[in-house]
Amino acid sequence: MxxxxxxxxxxxxxxxxxxxxxxxxxxxxxxxxxxxxxxxxxxxxxxxxxxxxxxxxxxxxxxxxxxxxxxxxxxxxxxxxxxxxxxxxxxxxxxxxxxxxxxxxxHTAKLSDKLKSHVSLGKNRNTGVFLDMRAGWQWVEENAQDKSVLNLFSYTSIFSLFALEGGAKKVINMDMSAGALRTAQRNHNLNGISQGK
The missing domain is CATH 3.30.750.80 (RNA methyltransferase domain (HRMD) like)
Structure with missing residues (x-):
C-alpha cells in the first residue's frame, strides 16, 4: 500500500x-x-x-x-x-x-442526541447496529409522527427507536431471532420511550 x-x-x-x-x-x-x-x-x-x-x-x-x-x-x-x-x-x-x-x-453506544443502543463488539459478525442505515433512521424519525410502524426483519429494532422518537403511535418489531428481539426490548427499555407503544 x-x-x-x-x-x-x-x-x-x-x-x-x-x-x-x-x-x-x-x-x-x-x-x-x-x-x-x-x-x-x-x-x-x-x-x-x-x-x-x-x-x-x-x-x-x-x-x-x-x-x-x-x-x-x-x-x-x-x-x-x-x-x-x-x-x-x-x-x-x-x-x-x-x-x-x-x-x-x-457497550452502550450513543446513536443520536437522544437515542442509544446496546452493542456487542467482538462476539458475533454483527455488533447489533447497522451504522450504514443512519440516513434511513433519520427519514423514519422525520416521517413517523402519528403512524403505526411495522419493522420487519427488525434485528435489534433501531428503526423502531427512531420511529418512536419521531412520534409513532405504535411499532411492531418482527424478527426470526429471539435473541435479537430480546436485545431490541433491552434497547427500548434503555431509551425509556416505548411506554406501551
Missing amino acids: SAQTNDILQQELLSNLSRYQDRAARVFHGRGKYFEALSSLNIEWYPPYLFVQNFSESLSDDIAASLKKVFDNNLYISAIIIQTRSWPELETSILYQRSECELPIE
Missing part, C-alpha cells in the same frame, strides 16, 4: 471521527470501493472504541501502522478492535488498547 493510501485512510478517519465525536458512526467505508486499495475495510466508531472490519485474510502491516498513528495521536480512542471476516471464518482481537479490556466488549 502506498504512502498516499496510508494518508487517505488517516485523513478520512480523523475527519469522520471529528464529525461524529460522541456518537456511533461508520467512519470509513472501504467496501464501497471509492478507495480501491482499501476496499477490504469498513471502520466503525462506537465511542471510545474503533471497530475495524477486515474482509481480507489478514491486516496488512501498512494499515496496522496507519491505525497505530491514529490511535497514538487521539487519546479519546480507548481501543482498536480488529475483526477479520474471511468467510466463513471470523476472528476478533484487540490491536491496540490504552488499558486492559477483554472481548467481547458489551
Whole structure:
C-alpha cells in the first residue's frame, strides 16, 4: 500500500471521527470501493472504541501502522478492535488498547442526541447496529409522527427507536431471532420511550 493510501485512510478517519465525536458512526467505508486499495475495510466508531472490519485474510502491516498513528495521536480512542471476516471464518482481537479490556466488549453506544443502543463488539459478525442505515433512521424519525410502524426483519429494532422518537403511535418489531428481539426490548427499555407503544 502506498504512502498516499496510508494518508487517505488517516485523513478520512480523523475527519469522520471529528464529525461524529460522541456518537456511533461508520467512519470509513472501504467496501464501497471509492478507495480501491482499501476496499477490504469498513471502520466503525462506537465511542471510545474503533471497530475495524477486515474482509481480507489478514491486516496488512501498512494499515496496522496507519491505525497505530491514529490511535497514538487521539487519546479519546480507548481501543482498536480488529475483526477479520474471511468467510466463513471470523476472528476478533484487540490491536491496540490504552488499558486492559477483554472481548467481547458489551457497550452502550450513543446513536443520536437522544437515542442509544446496546452493542456487542467482538462476539458475533454483527455488533447489533447497522451504522450504514443512519440516513434511513433519520427519514423514519422525520416521517413517523402519528403512524403505526411495522419493522420487519427488525434485528435489534433501531428503526423502531427512531420511529418512536419521531412520534409513532405504535411499532411492531418482527424478527426470526429471539435473541435479537430480546436485545431490541433491552434497547427500548434503555431509551425509556416505548411506554406501551
